[in-house]
Amino acid sequence: MVGAILVLAGSVTGGFTSQRQSASSVDHPSSGIRAVTSPARLSIPAAVANNKICSTDLKWSFGGKAQRGWAIYIPLILEAMRGGKTVESAEFAKAVTRWQTSHGVPATGFVDNETWTEVMREFQSRRIKERNIPPSEELIVAPASEFYDNERPDELRQVERNAYAAYKRMVAAAAKDRSLGLTVTKSGSLDPAEKYLKIISAFRTREYQDRLRQAAPRAGRAGLATNSTHFTGRALDLYVGGEPVSTADGNRLLQTRTAAYGWLVKNAAKFSFRPYFYEPWHWEYVPGPQ
Secondary structure (H helix, E strand, C coil): CCCCCCCCCEEEEECEEECCCCCCCECCCCCCCCCCCCCCCCCHHHHHHHHHHHHHEEEEEEECEEECCCCCHHHHHHHHHHHCCCCCCCHHHHHHHHHHHHHHHCCCCCCCCHHHHHHHHHHHHCCCCCCCCHHHHHEEECCCCHCCCCHHHHHHHHEEHHHHHHHHHHHHHHHHHHHHHHEEEECCCCCCCCCCEEEEEECCHHHHHHHHHHHHHCCHHCCCCCCCHHHHHCCEEECCCCCCCCHHHHHHHHHHHCHHHHHHHHHHHHHHHEEECCCCEEEEEECCCC
């Protein structure tokens, strides 16, 4: 099998859980390359080739929607694997092998279905678990200048106070990073005209979430959850480029390539913010060890 180019077929069902395929399972992605389950181990060049193919062709599903490839999530995957600057490098394939070994999945060196399932499970495990609406005294109304839409009414600018304090610290750190090209004031805060990293949405009531779902019936569970983490006031949608909250693949791909998103991937955890991998704009305040 050395040097062979193999692509894993299969699906991720029920959100981020998977159904492992038997050795005889076969699928035929649009690339025309015959897809089979992962061998026990491939050569590094073969793993590199597979990562290139799987990044665009791997079939899976999430939130009731069919998905293809994991190219949108490359910044998060690179951060998780901690090795290689691109997914088409030998260093990345070696990092994937180490990650797979430490997580008890077949060490193939490429992000196949089983590995991608485990990566998603790990991402999801770091998110807010509860959905309790906080007492009113734990919510603050953030200034309109800190929102993407500065005409957003007071009731839609509420944030859990600890999450808001952490957000302020995080944005202050981002404002100091000149590589981001953010427009800042003399005091070092984001300029009112700056859009990047401004809050799009924070605390939501269940009634408001229901109205959003009714207005976008095709959003699905992945896009507008029935039991949203926004109920806690600790989930913040932040502007990272493109259409602010569009789940269209092209838009999400654009967002995950912006400097603002890349900075969040590298730095948000320092301020206890964790990503919802499917929505580049969605970050959750989860204090404590991870």
